[in-house]
Amino acid sequence: MTNTHPADRVAQAAVVAAFAATAxxxxxxxxxxxxxxxxxxxxxxxxxxxxxxxxxxxxRAARRNxxxxxxxxxxxxxxxxxxxxxxxxxxFNAGRPVGWAGWWDGWPWVFALGLPPTVGILLFxxxxxxxxxxxxxxxxxxxxxxLLLLGLLFSPxxxxxxxxxxxxxxxxxxxAVAGGFVGTILLIPPLSTFAAWSLQRRxxxxxxxKLIAPAAWLIAASWWSCVVITVGVGGAEVGALPFQLxxxxxxxxxxxxxxxxxxxxxxxxxxxxxxxxxxxxGLVIVVYLAAAAxxxxxxxxxxxxxxxxxxxxxxxxxxxxxxxxxxxxxxxGYRDDPYGALVELGxxxxxxxxxxxxxxxxxxxxxxxxxxxxAIRIAGHVTAESGTRRGRPTEDFPLMFAGELIGELLAEPxxxxxxxxxxxxxxxxxxxxxxxxxxxALTGDLRRSRERVVSAAEEERRRLRRDLHDGLGPALxxxxxxxxxxxxxxxxxxxxxxxxxxxxxxxTQAAVADVRRLVYGLRPPALDExxxxxxxTEQARSLGPITVEGxxxxxxxxxxxxxxxxxxxxxxxxxxxxxxxARSTTVRVTADGxxxxxxxxxxxxxxxxxxxxxxxxxxxxxxxxxxxxCVIEPRLPRGTRVRVALPLEMP
Numbered sequence: 001m002t003n004t005h006p007a008d009r010v011a012q013a014a015v016v017a018a019f020a021a022t023a024x025x026x027x028x029x030x031x032x033x034x035x036x037x038x039x040x041x042x043x044x045x046x047x048x049x050x051x052x053x054x055x056x057x058x059x060r061a062a063r064r065n066x067x068x069x070x071x072x073x074x075x076x077x078x079x080x081x082x083x084x085x086x087x088x089x090x091x092f093n094a095g096r097p098v099g100w101a102g103w104w105d106g107w108p109w110v111f112a113l114g115l116p117p118t119v120g121i122l123l124f125x126x127x128x129x130x131x132x133x134x135x136x137x138x139x140x141x142x143x144x145x146x147l148l149l150l151g152l153l154f155s156p157x158x159x160x161x162x163x164x165x166x167x168x169x170x171x172x173x174x175x176a177v178a179g180g181f182v183g184t185i186l187l188i189p190p191l192s193t194f195a196a197w198s199l200q201r202r203x204x205x206x207x208x209x210k211l212i213a214p215a216a217w218l219i220a221a222s223w224w225s226c227v228v229i230t231v232g233v234g235g236a237e238v239g240a241l242p243f244q245l246x247x248x249x250x251x252x253x254x255x256x257x258x259x260x261x262x263x264x265x266x267x268x269x270x271x272x273x274x275x276x277x278x279x280x281x282g283l284v285i286v287v288y289l290a291a292a293a294x295x296x297x298x299x300x301x302x303x304x305x306x307x308x309x310x311x312x313x314x315x316x317x318x319x320x321x322x323x324x325x326x327x328x329x330x331x332x333g334y335r336d337d338p339y340g341a342l343v344e345l346g347x348x349x350x351x352x353x354x355x356x357x358x359x360x361x362x363x364x365x366x367x368x369x370x371x372x373x374x375a376i377r378i379a380g381h382v383t384a385e386s387g388t389r390r391g392r393p394t395e396d397f398p399l400m401f402a403g404e405l406i407g408e409l410l411a412e413p414x415x416x417x418x419x420x421x422x423x424x425x426x427x428x429x430x431x432x433x434x435x436x437x438x439x440x441a442l443t444g445d446l447r448r449s450r451e452r453v454v455s456a457a458e459e460e461r462r463r464l465r466r467d468l469h470d471g472l473g474p475a476l477x478x479x480x481x482x483x484x485x486x487x488x489x490x491x492x493x494x495x496x497x498x499x500x501x502x503x504x505x506x507x508t509q510a511a512v513a514d515v516r517r518l519v520y521g522l523r524p525p526a527l528d529e530x531x532x533x534x535x536x537t538e539q540a541r542s543l544g545p546i547t548v549e550g551x552x553x554x555x556x557x558x559x560x561x562x563x564x565x566x567x568x569x570x571x572x573x574x575x576x577x578x579x580x581x582a583r584s585t586t587v588r589v590t591a592d593g594x595x596x597x598x599x600x601x602x603x604x605x606x607x608x609x610x611x612x613x614x615x616x617x618x619x620x621x622x623x624x625x626x627x628x629x630c631v632i633e634p635r636l637p638r639g640t641r642v643r644v645a646l647p648l649e650m651p
Contacts, residue, residue: 007063011056014072018052021045021079025086032090045082051075065127070120077111080104088161098161103168106159107152114188115145117219121195124212130202137194144187151181189227192220358384361436365429369422371411378407378437387412397426399434404606404632407437445617446624475511479504524566532562533589536569540587543577550589557595558649564622565595565646568630571615572599572642580604580640594628597644605634619644 022045029038052075058068084104091098098105118141122134129138152159154170155178169175196216203213358376363386366374373394375385389412397409409430411418418426482504489497526535533550540546557565569587576585580603588598616632619642623630628646635641 005063007059011059011072014076015052015056018049018076018079021076021083022049025079025083028083028086028090032086033093035089035093038086038089041082041085045079048075048078051078062127066123067120067125067127070115070123073111074113074116074120077108078113081106081108081112084108085160088158092161098158098164099167102158102161102164103153103166107149109159110145110149110152114148114185117192117216117223118188118195119145121192121199121216121219124199124216130198134198137191137198140187141191141195144184144191147181147184151178151184153178155179155182186227189220189223192216192223196220357436357440359386361433362386365409365411365426365433369411369425371413373410373412375410376407376433376437377410378441382410383407383437383440397430399430399437401434401438406434406441409433442620442624445621475507479507479511482507524563527562527566532557532565535566536573536587536589539570540573543573544585545583546573546576546585546587548587548589551591555591555595555648561595561626561646561648564626564628565589565597565644568619568622568642568644569597569599571619572597575615576601576603576640582639591648593648595646595648597642597646599642599644600635600639602635602639605638605640606632 022042025045026042029042032038052072055068055071055073055075058065058071062068081104084101084106087101088098088105091101119138122129122138122141129135154166154168154175156166156169156175157179158164158166159182170178196213196219199216200213358378362374362376362384365371366386371387372392373385373387373389375382375394376399377383378399392412394410394412395418397411398405399407399409409426411426413422482500486497486500486504489500524535526538529535530538531554533548533554537548540548573585573587576582576599580601582601582603585599585601588596588600590596590598619632620630623644623646626646628644631643633641633643
């Protein structure tokens with residue numbers, strides 16, 4: 001069982017309180033006759049639920065950040081004040097004293113819309129002042145908020161109903177003093193202006209704040225508008241509320257930009273929770289209002305409200321899981337659905353052509369995890385990429401195939417670091433990406449190998465032509481001329497003719513050697529003399545402790561397959577002698593529809609992250625050229641195994 005930090009418990013309780021107050025505000029609005037202001041307050045309280053979620057998320061990342069606590073207090077204060085407002089309005093419209101409802105409609109506004117534009121903006125975004133010079137302004141802002149809170153708590157009159165008595169009013173002169181404290185609300189516009197100026201100055205060194213500074217100025221402007229309209233028109237309820245709500249929207253914008261640009265905490269979690277609970281709250285409100293409107297015509301308002309609440313809960317709450325999955329897919333992609341991510345990647349692999357395979361894989365990985373940037377690097381070269389870099393360091397995930405490092409998957413995390421869940425999903429995906437990268441690399445190797453085969457064949461023809469024309473041809477022509485001269489001397493000078501024939505014999509032997517050299521270059525003679533297994537056995541005796549095993553009756557092989565198997569096995573045996581430090585090596589030759597070679601040693605094994613050299617690449621190319629395969633893998637408990645499969649006959 002994990003221990004929850006006290007700050008987290010407070011944040012959770014505050015979020016629950018905000019949702020409960022919003023639900024109460026909506027319920028009271030629905031039970032009583034609807035008015036423009038009750039609907040406005042209910043809708044505003046629901047929209048403001050994103051603020052406590054932002055504050056709770058900030059506190060999870062930085063519990064000492066005062067901005068997080070202010071946002072949490074503001075997020076709770078607004079729906080509490082809105083609930084008090086609709087209660088007080090309902091009582092006032094019914095001709096009853098507003099009483100404690102009017103009291104609840106007053107002081108929570110200090111936390112809802114009084115502190116954020118002054119103290120909140122001064123400390124935004126990291127909970128610290130720009131410099132010590134701003135301490136006096138912070139002290140004045142805190143003192144103003146405390147005095148205003150005392151005034152709204154204990155003054156004789158109420159904020160929106162000054163003619164009605166405050167049930168918590170202090171008696172006598174103390175009440176008059178508290179009433180005077182309410183006037184400190186006029187300090188919020190200048191204080192918010194200075195706070196916006198401080199944020200503007202801080203934005204010079206923090207580029208991310210340049211988009212937030214206009215929101216701070218808008219909050220200050222909303223408070224100046226409240227003062228001007230309230231003083232000019234004389235109706236705080238009519239003139240002030242729209243501008244206070246404009247300040248609220250500016251605050252939400254500032255918090256959103258902080259999430260997206262400043263990187264204080266995992267913004268996607270905030271967005272996820274906001275989407276789920278905003279959609280759920282909106283659904284509950286819509287169902288509740290519709291049910292209440294239909295039932296109110298049949299039963300009393302109080303019974304209708306209770307029935308409407310039950311209907312809303314029964315209809316909306318079962319949809320929470322559906323909304324949560326939809327929000328997770330929108331915000332996190334397939335992070336919580338590894339199977340879905342692999343299926344999506346598999347579909348992309350099936351549909352993509354070879355040339356588009358790796359770009360499609362990179363785009364799919366970026367999409368399923370909602371990452372800013374993904375790239376695939378094969379053999380040191382970036383072969384595919386998707387997305388745009390945002391300046392954060394990328395992390396490399398090795399692409400391993402058959403024990404060989406073929407490349408890396410480069411991914412840039414959205415929030416500075418990958419979560420455990422994201423790393424686990426990436427670890428599962430890189431296997432599929434490695435297989436795709438290996439297939440693309442193998443296809444490229446095959447294409448280049450075929451090109452080299454054609455080129456090598458032409459070069460071999462050119463070499464044979466040159467050797468025959470420049471070497472063997474003139475030698476044989478010289479022998480013919482020498483034979484003719486010796487024939488003419490047989491009668492006149494037999495001794496000279498005999499000497500001439502001896503010379504021609506040497507030239508003929510040299511020509512035969514040239515012919516043998518050309519033949520040996522085309523095909524090892526040991527294959528014709530001993531067969532594949534015999535030739536490998538003879539070579540193994542000269543190399544070291546290598547045992548060759550094979551069937552008593554060798555399979556019938558085409559010349560190309562026999563030569564390729566011999567060359568591959570020779571390269572593998574040479575590697576065990578030169579590099580593996582093996583005490584014993586076994587070469588097994590079998591045939592079961594394919595010619596199979598299994599070369600296993602008990603040497604050092606392959607180093608971590610090894611890359612194929614010229615010899616290993618040549619082995620694979622020889623196998624692929626004939627439509628076969630060559631796999632090199634670790635052998636347990638130690639050593640290396642080479643598995644080769646070649647068709648018995650060429651098609």
